[in-house]
Amino acid sequence: MKRIAIQGEIGSFHDIAAHQYFEGEQLQLICCNTFEQVYESMRQDPTVIGMAAIENTIAGSLLHNYELLRDSGTTVVGEHKLHITHCICCLPEDDWDTISEVHSHPVALMQTRHYLEHHPNLRIVEGDDTAGSAKMIAEGHHKGWAAICHAEAAKLYGLKVLENGIEDNKHNYTRFLVCSAPQKADMLRPLVESNKASIVFSLPHEEGSLSAVLAILSFYKINLTKIQSLPIIGKEWEYLFYVDVTYNDLTRYRQAVDAIIPLTRDLKILGEYRAI
Template sequence: MKKIAIQGVPGSYHDIAAHKFFKDEKIELICCNTFEEVFDNLKKDSSIIGMIAIENTIAGSLLHNYELLRDSGATIIGEHKLRISHSIMCLPGEDWSTLTEVNSHPVALAQCRDFLQHHPQLKVVETEDTAGSARDIKEKGLKGHAAICSKYAAELYGMKILQEGIETNKHNFTRFLVICDPWMADELKDRSKINKANIVFSLPHNEGSLSQVLSIFSFYHINLTKIQSLPIIGREWEYLFYVDVMFNDYLRYKQSIDAVMPLTKALKILGEYAEGESTL
């Protein structure tokens, strides 16, 4: 049975994404309070697989996770894109008339801003986890409290759903990366299906340096699906570029990497894998 380290508790969106990705397998969750703890688990036990959110179509990128991934030495072996749909829930014996407070992660609260504006009587309180809010309300019997999280969390903790689909934008997806020790990578992925890679590099302060790199990728018919820049701490106005690429020909992809290598500094391949599915 595979052990999967996630940030959050059972019922969290990380939990859902992990079960979607490993849909035909039995998995054991290792629930962590922070993303740092996820990476610590991978360092302590090379057989553990990690699942981390990396970007959301509304909230944007989780920038700190890029840094954790680059520094960890872990490699990406897959991804999953999960449709995020929020529900508001309370204890079984309560309803709208008894609620005074709503608890959830700040990102989830922001994604439900329009809904919350229509319920000004509810005090909005930020917590560390969406599903954790539902769990705490149920375990502590917090009357008057509501939680915003997944429908699955409500079912898991025996909460009463008051309304589903309360997110403002229905095109709300989070992309999760599946990571592991590099020595485990070949056992966990099908190399014949690889068509995507994540790389990171810095560039010299030369005119057109980024343009040159992009031109080479274009020449080799490599599709850049994302570019994320982050400042290099301690080096003013220098940046790391995190780039996601897709390709149909693995050999041409490798040739493109060889071609851009002399133009970049500290280029590192963070992972090569098959493009992930999107699920509701």
């Protein structure tokens, strides 16, 4: 039995993603209100595995989760991509003419922005979670409130789906990272089978410093699949770089990392895992 810490309730996208990633395995979910609590659960019990969204094709990267991951001391052991669909739902006795506000996670609200613009009378209220908003409405029996969540969560909590598939863009995918304590990582993914790594480093603001790093990765035939510069908190307009790379040869990849270390500051390997 694996114990998985997720952000969100039963029925949340993290729940769905965890069950897809660990298909066929018995899971015990630790449902957390915040991503901070996901990493806190792992700190308190190193046998707990964490699963956290890291980017979405519409909303972009979840910057705060990058920061939590970097500070957590955990290692990325896998990734999962999930197709995201949203519905709007309410108590069975409510309907379009009786609802006055809509609750959901900020990212879900952003992903249904155009849809919600057609319903300007609905007050938009941020919640911790998509499925949690559905649960809160069902359990608190909040008349006049709607939630935005996956249709599975609406069903689970006995809510009426007013409309399904309300996401603005149908090409809506979220990428999740699976993390564990470093000493547990090799049990979860044999390192020799890894072909992708997530790395973070900072660079001095000198002409061509990023170019040199990427040139070396290219010389070693390491493929870059993502780059994200982030402001360093407390140092305005200096940037951290979050980079994802893929490789066929683990040794060659390790040599490439060794080769860029002298040109970077504070390089940290967030994890090596199997690309999907």
